[in-house]
Amino acid sequence: MTEEFFNIDNSIVELISKGVIGLSALLALAAFYLIRQEQKKPTIRPEMMKIIKLFLSFNLANTVIVGLFTLPTFQKNKELSSSLSEVHHIQxxxxxxxxxxxxxxxxxxxxxxxxxxxxxxxxxxxxxxxxRSNAISDISSQINSQLVSANSLLKDTFLLSTFKAGVDSVEASMMSVSTLIEKEKTGTLTLLEKTTLIKKANELNNRIFKLNKAKNTNTKEALSKKIETISKTKK
Incomplete structure (x- = not known):
């Protein structure tokens, strides 16, 4: 209610204020005119003059009071309206x-x-x-184990081939020594062949010693297992 009252346009308030002041002024002039007319009459009526003067005084007082209270109120309303407009802008x-x-x-x-x-x-x-890192680690460990198995298999294959080569070499040396021994039995062995026989006999002893050492290192059962592993791998 208060906000709607303060939102009344200032021009309307000003118009009402000026209208009230103007009406009071007109009534005061009318009262003054009645006094002049009453004075022109040959017989002046004191009661009528008194009433007209009271009416004139009332209108003058009303004009002054309305002017004193309405115009400052209008000014305050104008200031308040500007403040309210600022408040609206802030809102x-x-x-x-x-x-x-x-x-x-x-x-x-x-x-x-x-x-x-x-x-x-x-x-x-x-x-x-x-x-994925765990999977890669598992695959890497599997590859490493397979590489270890492959290296072990290659090592076993190498040892087996070395053992076979040693056996073949011993057999060849034994055949050569046997031939020279047969010649010695028949008496057809020359001095150079005797030297060769002694040399090959020493070589045969060394090869037999190495072969026995390899045999002790790799037993027959271990060699058979390795041979089976190699054969399965080749298949």
Missing amino acids: EDIQVQDTKQVRLMDSLSAVTVHLQDSISQMIQINNLVRE
Whole structure:
């Protein structure tokens, strides 16, 4: 109610105030005119003169009172209206700021949701990378174990081939020594062949010693297992 009253246009208040003052002034002039007319009559009526003077005094007092109270009130209303307009501008600014704040909060909420989604995606990617790293570690360990098995198999193959070569070499040396011994029995052995016989006999002893050493290192059962492993691998 108060806000609607203060929102009345100042021109309307001013018009009403001036109308009341003008009407009071006109009534005062009319009373003054009645006094002049009463004085022109041959017989003046004291009671009528008294009433007219009272009416004139009332109108003059009404004009002064309305002027004294209405015009300052109009000025204050004008100042108050300007203050209210400033308040309205401030309220509009506050509403604009509230709207901006609401939009900012909405944007912040959207950014927060996007950030949460990004964090969850990062966690999923981290878990995926960890799983792949574990899988790569498992594959690497399997490859290493397979490489160790392959190296062991190659080493066993090399030892077996070395052992076979030693056996073949001993057999060849034994055949050569046997031939020279047969010649010695028949008496057809020359001096150079005797020297060769002694040399080959020493070589045969050395090879037999190495072969026995290899045999002690790799027993017959171990060699059979290695041969089976090699044959299965070749298949």
